[in-house]
Each structure stands twice: as structure tokens, then as C-alpha cells.
Amino acid sequence: MMIIRPYAIVSVVLIIAIAVLSYSYLRSSDVSIFSHSSDDMHTADKAAAEEKPVDINAATTAKAQPALKSYIIQYKSLDTPDSVVNFAMNAIKELGGSITHEYNTIMRGFTITIPSGIASKGILAAFKEKAASKDFPFTIEEDKPIRK
Incomplete structure (x- = not known):
């Protein structure tokens, strides 16, 4: 018979708690490493998704000063x-x-x-x-x- 030690149970519970808290923190902040469905997205994420892509070459050219x-x-x-x-x-x-x-x-x-x-x-x-x-x-x- 296998004996489960109490510190092993506590360790597993702590790992799960940290994972849940980290996930909920990332979901509530503007920084997200998870992909969300469109129904699941925050308002800021939706606004960012609707923005048109920036042409890096045009932005660089506009800022470039003549020699x-x-x-x-x-x-x-x-x-x-x-x-x-x-x-x-x-x-x-x-x-x-x-x-x-x-x-x-x-x-x-x-x-x-x-x-x-x-x-x-x-x-x-x-x-x-x-x-x-x-x-x-x-x-x-x-x-x-x-x-x-």
C-alpha cells in the first residue's frame, strides 16, 4: 500500500493555487500570454485587435530627418x-x-x-x-x- 505523506499533498495544493492565481492575474491584466476566443477577450484586447497593422517602413520614413x-x-x-x-x-x-x-x-x-x-x-x-x-x-x- 502506498503511503501519501502530508507534505506531498500540501505541495500539490500550493502548486495548483499558484497556477490558478497566476492565470487569474494574467487574465485580469492587459498583458496576456494566452490566446482567447473573441467572446472571451477584454475590451482593450478587442480594441487592439481592431487596429490596423502599422507599416514599419512608413513610420521610419516619416521620422527620418534629411541629412x-x-x-x-x-x-x-x-x-x-x-x-x-x-x-x-x-x-x-x-x-x-x-x-x-x-x-x-x-x-x-x-x-x-x-x-x-x-x-x-x-x-x-x-x-x-x-x-x-x-x-x-x-x-x-x-x-x-x-x-x-
């Missing part, structure tokens, strides 16, 4: 008037660029960021044409880290 390139516009003379510099900065803004820094002490000019690639060449060409001045010439160079 930007930075350039330094430097006037040859430190005596270049504010009106000339302001006109040039407004021209860059009108062409779709942005001003990131203005220089007034050691040199006269500013740093811009514009979309890279073919667009940057068009913007720079249009800027050169619009802001060109014989009295106050300037140079444009790509803003790069200086290495020793």
Missing part, C-alpha cells in the same frame, strides 16, 4: 556692415537653410545648415547669386573638424 550639411560663410573684411550680413542670412533662410552661429569678433560671417546632396548645391548657387557683392566678397567652405 544636413554645414557650411561657413566668411566675409573677407571684418568691416562688413550688419545690413550686408543680415541680407545674406535672410537669403539663406528664404532658400530653406538655417543659421546655426554668427561670427562677429575674429571674423565676420555665419554658419549655415542646409540639406545635403543635390539640394545643397542648388541652395549654395542661388545664395551666391542673390548675396553676391563686389564691395563685400565672401567665401563658402564646408564646416569640418580641424585636425592637426
Whole structure:
């Protein structure tokens, strides 16, 4: 005859109790590891099931920012008037660029960021044409880290 020890019965009862409690906790929470029939689903689960799938490529493309390139516009003379510099900065803004820094002490000019690639060449060409001045010439160079 087989003898059933009391601690074995207690262990089985505890295991069953833990399983039942875990199951009821998972069923009551929004996180579910069990598959449910449509009649058995919670309201949040039904709403999630009705949502349309998300196109990951479209979401990534929408969030992707265009690559930007930075350039330094430097006037040859430190005596270049504010009106000339302001006109040039407004021209860059009108062409779709942005001003990131203005220089007034050691040199006269500013740093811009514009979309890279073919667009940057068009913007720079249009800027050169619009802001060109014989009295106050300037140079444009790509803003790069200086290495020793």
C-alpha cells in the first residue's frame, strides 16, 4: 500500500493555487500570454485587435530627418556692415537653410545648415547669386573638424 505523506499533498495544493492565481492575474491584466476566443477577450484586447497593422517602413520614413550639411560663410573684411550680413542670412533662410552661429569678433560671417546632396548645391548657387557683392566678397567652405 502506498503511503501519501502530508507534505506531498500540501505541495500539490500550493502548486495548483499558484497556477490558478497566476492565470487569474494574467487574465485580469492587459498583458496576456494566452490566446482567447473573441467572446472571451477584454475590451482593450478587442480594441487592439481592431487596429490596423502599422507599416514599419512608413513610420521610419516619416521620422527620418534629411541629412544636413554645414557650411561657413566668411566675409573677407571684418568691416562688413550688419545690413550686408543680415541680407545674406535672410537669403539663406528664404532658400530653406538655417543659421546655426554668427561670427562677429575674429571674423565676420555665419554658419549655415542646409540639406545635403543635390539640394545643397542648388541652395549654395542661388545664395551666391542673390548675396553676391563686389564691395563685400565672401567665401563658402564646408564646416569640418580641424585636425592637426
